[in-house]
Amino acid sequence: MIKCMGIVLSIFPYSESSLILKVLSWDRAQISIIAKGWRKKHQPILRFVEYEFTLYEPKEEGLYLLKELSQSKDYSSYASTSTWAAAEAGAELCSKIIISPSDSKQYYTLLTQYLEYITPLQENAILIFWRLMLRLFTMMGIGIRLQRCDSCCMTREPFAYDASGEIICQDCLQKLSWSDRYTPISPTSKKVLRLLPEIANHLEDIHLLRSDVAEINQLFLSYYASHQKQTLKLKSLSVLSQFY
């Protein structure tokens, strides 16, 4: 039997009375836990709540079995529906990437700080979500340099990007004859990309259109796909994008 801290990312009903919990744990990365008979108990389990779990380890590679839990910290209330959607997107992102148990604590800290940070925000939480992506990519060893042209390798304002998330500056794009593979970046998106590392100081001054949101999502997802050789589909990010 083990004790471990974890935050519940998602919950699925299982059989008549049980639940399956997808949890990001403090020191074992993502784990799945079966809570047998839990739907008949009076103690509800909530998403985005951090618990201390008492678990039986899986026999082989499989599900941990829940013995008991106690609530530690609650990250389940947000100032607006769009901010709730941003919490969902962060949780889904952390459930999909590969995290090794030895790096688990770093990712766990990043996610809980993210959820805590967005809690009071009324709007624009997607900006903090993109900052989360930026930080996660760096932790994963695929850091994205948003102010560097991938063609001339100089520090330049991004002007356009392609289907692999490569960024190009205006000068380089003008020199190319095959420039139709690039999608231009809007003025608002350029501003977001420039300010992203310290975007929390600029939440009030950015007014995103749906097209800006689509563009930045696309840039990050394309970059991820080409560097991880795997597509990242985030349903909750599509939901979040509809608030813009």
Ligand SMILES: [Zn+2]
């Ligand atoms: Zn360039």
